Amino acid sequence: MMETARVDATHRSARAWAVALLALLALLAMLAMVSATVGCSDTPSPPIPPARVEQSDRPASQAPRSPAETPSATPVQAWRTVRSAAGTFSVRWVAAPDPIPVSDPFELDVQLFVDPECTIPLTGRSLSVDAQMPHHGHGMNVRPSVTEITPGRYRVAGMLCHMPGRWEFLFDVTAGGLLERAQTTVELK
Amino acid sequence: MEALVLFAAVALGVQTPGPACGLLSGLLSGSSQAPSVDTCKVFGTFERQFDLLESPTSVAVAASGDWAVLERDRRRIRVLAPDGTVRRVIGEPDDSQLPSGTVWDLAVDPDASGPTAITFGPDQRLTILSPSRVALFDLGPTASGVPWRIVSGLDLGEPVAAAWKGGDPQTTADDELWIADRRGSVIVLDGEIALKRRLDLASGFRFLRPSGVAIAPDGSVFVADEDANAIIRLDGAGREVARFGERGSFPGLFNAPRGLAIAGQCLYVTDELNHRITVHDFDGTFRSFWGMHAVVPREGEGKIHYPASIAIAPDGMSAYVAEPLERRVQRFGPSDAEAAMNSAMPSREGVLSHFGHAxxxxxxxxxxxxxxxxxxxxxxxxxxxxxxxxxxxxxxxxxxxxxxxxxxxxxxxxxxxxxxxxxxxxxxxxxxxxxxxxxxxxxxxxxxxxxxxxxxxxxxxxxxxxxxxxxxxxxxxxxxxxxxxxxxxxxxxxxxxxxxxxxxxxxxxxxxxxxxxxxxxxxxxxxxxxxxxxxxxxxxxxxxxxxxxxxxxxxxxxxxxxxxxxxxxxxxxxxxxxxxxxxxxxxxxxxxxxxxxxxxxxxxxxxxxxxxxxxxxxxxxxxxxxxxxxxxxxxxxxxxxxxxxxxxxxxxxxxxxxxxxxxxxxxxxxxx
Structure with a gap:
């Protein structure tokens, strides 16, 4: 009995340590997310699990990988926010994998909001996404596809930045024949 | 006669690659006629240049070999012999000293813009189009200078190119006049110059800026859409059956295709902002091109600058290319296709300040x-x-x-x-x-x-x-x-x-x-x-x-x-x-x-x-x-x-x- 009790106590102690460790990790993760979400004060939604891109002409090793599969990926995805040039909407986005790989496909999880704090979803719009390298005078060699997952939230598949350097990510939101753009700079190494 | 020809040639500013008198005399004495076109030719050999034309936007060749050019800024059409002799002037008299008696009145054109396109019909009458009018002139030796027919009150938008479809010169029953209207439609008139069809958004067609039209021997119609950088092929009933082309400078791509011409089984396209003429099969397959971009303004003699219109002589031995910005028409003869393309790579030097209107x-x-x-x-x-x-x-x-x-x-x-x-x-x-x-x-x-x-x-x-x-x-x-x-x-x-x-x-x-x-x-x-x-x-x-x-x-x-x-x-x-x-x-x-x-x-x-x-x-x-x-x-x-x-x-x-x-x-x- 005594021995059993000692074992249970040891187990309880180990579990307590494990729970404490997990809680600490979760806290760190939340802090990282909050710090990455510039301008948006709310808690971001969990990222959409990335879908595999059907590209029969690419080897399987070049298909987009989830953050867990990416050796160099940080454990916590970094949400980023950019306000449109006209100040009429906000884009909150995260890449998968993150950091964005060079010359490998990746996806974006994009959410549109009306306000700078990202509390009021912007719905009923169409979204197109592109990336350009103005220094080099070119964009991507692929055309990404955009799918609305839920109102105001989109999965952008088939992104591929084929060289390192300064890229400009362009989020074009259209309604009623009027397109407005949010643009942000991404440095790829 | 030689003196008269030379006089007219000088008045027109004709430049020849060799001694003018000898060439003109040779042409007058009757050059040998080649057989009809049955294969794709490339016209990369510069023959001669006709300068001092005021915005020549449209050029056409008659079965006789005579050719006509519309000088839009002067509201006149000149009809010339292959050697450059001016046979007729329809519209405003020439500023230069042409022989008297050659000027015909355009016959009270109601359009402020004046004529905008010309073509020759199956009966070899010269067809002159304005936004609201079509006038046909008989150019025969006994013609009086009075239009053979004028139809006014039409709504042709901005007609910049036209081509007759039809065969029997004895009757107009099956004739059709196809017109490229730059405002976004293709218009079909019947042989009596009455509206037969209008291909536009309302009838299910989406043309952005039609700028050229040509009729193939099988009756199909090609339309150049300048803003779409595409050529659209329509069947005889006006249904779209094919479309080819996209924007680019690589051979086979277009940058503002405008004028079209057909010879044999080949389509010729003036690729205006690529400064060249491209040659295609009727299925759109790129065959060849000619024309080197003129780098120094006024440089011609084979170099091409903003070509707008093209016409090919019925004998298949020459092509006339109108370049409004250079105020000239150049005539080209057949050449080897590969040699034409090899000599046509444009220089990048000095061509970077093509400022436009805006x-x-x-x-x-x-x-x-x-x-x-x-x-x-x-x-x-x-x-x-x-x-x-x-x-x-x-x-x-x-x-x-x-x-x-x-x-x-x-x-x-x-x-x-x-x-x-x-x-x-x-x-x-x-x-x-x-x-x-x-x-x-x-x-x-x-x-x-x-x-x-x-x-x-x-x-x-x-x-x-x-x-x-x-x-x-x-x-x-x-x-x-x-x-x-x-x-x-x-x-x-x-x-x-x-x-x-x-x-x-x-x-x-x-x-x-x-x-x-x-x-x-x-x-x-x-x-x-x-x-x-x-x-x-x-x-x-x-x-x-x-x-x-x-x-x-x-x-x-x-x-x-x-x-x-x-x-x-x-x-x-x-x-x-x-x-x-x-x-x-x-x-x-x-x-x-x-x-x-x-x-x-x-x-x-x-x-x-x-x-x-x-x-x-x-x-x-x-x-x-x-x-x-x-x-x-x-x-x-x-x-x-x-x-x-x-x-x-x-x-x-x-x-x-x-x-x-x-x-x-x-x-x-x-x-x-």
Whole structure:
């Protein structure tokens, strides 16, 4: 009995340590997310699990990988926010994998909001996404596809930045024949 | 006879590759005729050049071998023998001394714009098209000079090319006249010149800007769509059966395809902004091309510059290519296809300042459009000479890419720009992130897109304010700040529109000035614009009503295309056909002009856009012929010379510049 009790106590102690460790990790993760979400004060939604891109002409090793599969990926995805040039909407986005790989496909999880704090979803719009390298005078060699997952939230598949350097990510939101753009700079190494 | 031929040739400015007399005599004595075309030929051998033609936009060849050219800016058609002998002039008499008795009246053309296209019919009568009229002339030796038939009251839009389909010369029952209407439709008339069909949006066709048409031997019809950079093949019933082409400079791609011609089983396309003629199978397969881009203005003799129209002689031994910007027609003979392509790679040197019509200047910012690449150049004017600091746009699919930029606006205080792109049907608002406290440098990130309207949706908004604005997409052709608001004028219907900060229409006024080009706010209030086809400058009041029309036929203007208002109320008007800038007083009185035709500094070759110049002054320097920049200045797009020039308002030349070059001392004559 005594021995059993000692074992249970040891187990309880180990579990307590494990729970404490997990809680600490979760806290760190939340802090990282909050710090990455510039301008948006709310808690971001969990990222959409990335879908595999059907590209029969690419080897399987070049298909987009989830953050867990990416050796160099940080454990916590970094949400980023950019306000449109006209100040009429906000884009909150995260890449998968993150950091964005060079010359490998990746996806974006994009959410549109009306306000700078990202509390009021912007719905009923169409979204197109592109990336350009103005220094080099070119964009991507692929055309990404955009799918609305839920109102105001989109999965952008088939992104591929084929060289390192300064890229400009362009989020074009259209309604009623009027397109407005949010643009942000991404440095790829 | 030889003397007469040579006289006519000299009058036309004919250039021959060899001794003129010998060649003309040889042609007169009857050159050998080759068999009909049955394979694809490449016409890469330069034969001769016909100069001093005033905007030759359309060329056609008759079965007899005689050919005709439409000089649009002079409202006349010349009919010539293959050797260049002028047989007839239909329309305005020639300025040069042609033999008497050759001039025919155009027979009271009701269209202010005059003829816009020509073609030969199955019966070999010359068909002359205007926006509302078709006239057929018999050119036979006994012809009286009276049109064989005239049909007026038609609605042909802007007919820029036409081709007859039909076979039996004895009857018109099966004949059809296919017409490319640049306003977005293909029109089919029957043999009696009555409307048979109109292929447009309403009938399920989406043509952006049809600019060429040709009929294949099997009865199928090819249409060149300039803005779509595509050739559309229609069957005899007018159904689309194939489409090929996309924008690019690589052989086989197009950059503004315009004129079409067919010989044998091959299609020939004038690829205007690629400066070449491309040859295709009827299924669209690229076969070959010829034509080297002329780098130095006026350079011809085989080099091609902005080809607009092509016609191939029935014997298949020569092709006539009309180049309106160079005011000439070149004739080419057959050549080896591979050799033609190998000799046709364009030089990149000296071809970077293809400034187009659109220009805007405010404070230290200057925008100039470049049609070849569909780009816009931003110049910083803080230094005495303009410094190119960024390029934005370019061809492509995105909303920040352009096709055919029609008008520009820039506001130095708010550092914003507006681009009206008629080709893609967009109205874009851009931000210029320029920090004048920092040193000048090239910055490819300087200009970013804020918003962009689809002009179709924008036009619907205008119709919400002005229900009489009609159907279709409006085309902003100029911008002006007036009363604290930005205004634009539509060239399609002449609707004057005020815009809010999002470029949404807030007020719309019908002016009736369809075909307008350019807009400026007059210093004393109101606006001014031009009507190129009518040869008029129009002054409007602040409420959009017409205050005064200046010009018209026989006046100081031939083809005014842009107007700028100077601080003292003076209006400066570019006249591309007259190669000058006309100076008007604030009340519209003609005060004088600046410039004339030429390549030296201070002279023009088809000047186009104009704007008040607000850059830094040029400091006086010892030895300068012309120094200082006191008083108001203007900047003029000298389109045909691939440059821009800055003048004082009194006409004194100050500076010539392009991309990466500028000088304030005049160069030797002929240098550009």
């Amino acid at each position: 220009i805007a200047c405010d404070g230290e910012l200057l925008l100039l459009e470049e049609p070849e690449t569909s780009s816009v150049f931003l110049f910083d004017l803080r230094d005495p000479t303009p410094m190119h600091v960024t390029t934005f746009g370019g061809s492509g699919e995105g909303p920040d890419r352009y096709s055919r930029v029609r008008a520009l606006h820039v506001n130095a205080a708010t550092q914003m720009a507006v681009v009206a792109d008629s080709g893609k049907g967009r109205l874009a608002h851009l931000r210029i992130a320029r920090d004048r406290t920092k040193p000048l440098k090239i910055d490819p990130f300087m200009v970013t897109l804020v918003r962009s309207w689809e002009l179709g949706a924008w036009s619907d908004r205008v119709r919400g304010l002005l229900p009489t604005a009609g159907q279709g997409t409006l085309e902003p052709c100029g911008f002006a700040m007036h009363g604290g608001s930005l205004w634009t004028l539509d060239s399609r219907l002449g609707v004057l529109v005020s815009l809010d900060e999002t470029l949404a229409p807030t007020k719309a006024i019908a002016t009736g000035l369809a075909g307008a080009s350019g807009l400026t706010a007059r210093a004393g209030g109101g606006f001014a614009t031009t009507l190129p086809d009518q040869g008029e400058v129009v002054l409007l009041t602040g409420d959009g009503s017409i205050a005064k029309r200046i010009g018209g036929r026989g006046s100081a203007f031939i083809r005014p295309t842009a107007v700028a208002s100077m601080p003292d109320g003076t209006l400066l008007v570019t006249d591309g056909a007259a190669d000058r800038v006309v100076v008007l007083g604030a009340d519209g009185t003609v005060k004088g002009s600046m410039g004339s035709r030429g390549a030296s500094d201070g002279l023009f070759w088809m000047p186009d856009g104009i704007a008040p110049y607000s850059g830094a002054s040029v400091p006086p320097e010892q030895g300068d012929v012309l120094v200082g920049s006191e008083g108001p200045r203007c900047v003029v797009v000298d389109r045909g010379n691939h440059r821009a020039q800055v003048f004082r308002q009194d006409g004194t030349w100050i500076m010539t510049f392009g991309l990466g070059r500028a000088y304030t001392r005049p160069r030797e004559r002929g240098e550009t």
